[in-house]
Amino acid sequence: MRLSALALTVTLAAGAALAHEGVQNPAVMERMDLMKGIGAETRALGEMVQGKTAFDPVRAAEARAALTEAAARIPSLFEARETDPKSEALPAVWEDWTGFVAQAEAMEAAARDLQTGSAQALRNSFADLGQSCRACHEDYRLDD
Numbered sequence: 001m002r003l004s005a006l007a008l009t010v011t012l013a014a015g016a017a018l019a020h021e022g023v024q025n026p027a028v029m030e031r032m033d034l035m036k037g038i039g040a041e042t043r044a045l046g047e048m049v050q051g052k053t054a055f056d057p058v059r060a061a062e063a064r065a066a067l068t069e070a071a072a073r074i075p076s077l078f079e080a081r082e083t084d085p086k087s088e089a090l091p092a093v094w095e096d097w098t099g100f101v102a103q104a105e106a107m108e109a110a111a112r113d114l115q116t117g118s119a120q121a122l123r124n125s126f127a128d129l130g131q132s133c134r135a136c137h138e139d140y141r142l143d144d
Ligand code: HEC
Pocket: 012, 013, 014, 015, 016, 017, 019, 020, 028, 031, 032, 033, 035, 036, 038, 039, 042, 074, 086, 087, 088, 089, 090, 093, 100, 101, 103, 104, 105, 107, 129, 130, 132, 133, 134, 136, 137, 140, 141
């Protein structure tokens, strides 16, 4: 896959810890935590794809399962229009709810389609997952 896109996905997965500080609204915290978990699993896979860590089919399969499950939870955790000064969710999430849910479903499909049997197979299937993050963030998350 294109290395720049991969690097971007890994950076995106890594960059978020600070965004959490000072969040008041527990519902916003919960959806941020979901994304943070998604970020951590994606990073684990991205590092295997990049060769920063050794390919581990068991860990990769765990990440695939966690990402598939997490993607399925996105709609329920974002549905209520909860706000917080620290939130990076754009109003478009609720103004275009159908489109937002479609992006969550696209991520769920990409996660389910991850191939974790070999490093090469993982590499080939990882691009679609990264694309699903970027597509949603572009329209529904601040600064992306
Ligand atoms: C359906 C839309 C959608 C998809 C798909 C999606 N995200 Fe997000 N993500 C968001 C929104 C919206 C926020 C901002 C939430 C907030 O601040 O209230 C966010 C926030 C984040 C954050 C910051 C969390 C924090 O600590 O505040 C990370 C990290 C993240 N996403 C990673 C990912 C990765 C990696 C993927 C792909 C595997 C992904 N996201 C897929 C919508 C999505």
